[in-house]
Amino acid sequence: MKKSLKRVMPDPRKILENRQLGIFGKLLQDPNLWHLNRRSVSGAVAVGLFVMYLPPLGHLFMAAGLAIAARVNLPISVTLIWISNPITIPPMFYGAYVLGCWLLDQPVVGFDMHFWIDWRNWLAVLAPLLLGSLVCATLCSVAGYLTIQALWRWKLMREIQRRRARYRAATSAPSSSRQR
Structure with a gap:
């Protein structure tokens, strides 16, 4: 898993040169932000998926800030926020709205163009x-x-x-040839 992640990971130097992330300054120098281990990757996935579902205002900064605070892999957490894009946002947020209505025991407003265009109705939806x-x-x-x-544990x-099987095969092969 680690090898396949390394192939698709962007170069840390490119991320460090990103002007938008420049506000984090020396915090980006932490080597834990670039490690690929079970803790760092799973934490980065958690951060990225959490920020992905928040209203889309400053996702990049929120994901980077949370990754830096949690000391998890920065590129993975920032990359995962792009799951929410102009195509996926409407169903994601409508589903979140329906869930919120259900939890608050409020009626769900269907897709009525006149309702959704009027910004004063947005306060009821918020x-x-x-x-x-x-x-x-x-x-x-x-x-x-x-x-x-x-997945990481399964792969490990x-x-x-595999190593045990290779070791058994290597240790059993010479002993069988000695018996002859």
Whole structure:
């Protein structure tokens, strides 16, 4: 898993040269932000998926700030926020809105163009949308973290089994030739 991640990871120097991330200054020099280990990658996935579900205002800065604070892989956390894009945002946030309405026991407003165009109606939508977004962000974050932890552990166990099989094959082959 680590090798495949290294192939697709951007060069840390390119990220350090990014003007938008310049506000973080020397904080970007922390080597933990660039490590690829189980803790760093699963934490970065959790950060990226959490920020992805927040209202799209400064996602890049929020993901970078949380990754720096949690000392998890910065490129992965910043990359995952791009799952929410102009195509995926409407269904994501409508689902979050419906969930928020359900949690607050409010009626769900269907897609009525006149309702959604009038900005004064947005205040009624804001509470369920924010609550639903926080719940979805937390659920996605926890699911992503646990999934990466499980996948990393599974991959590690497969590698250990392969090594054991190679070791057994290497140690049993010479002993069988000695018996002859």
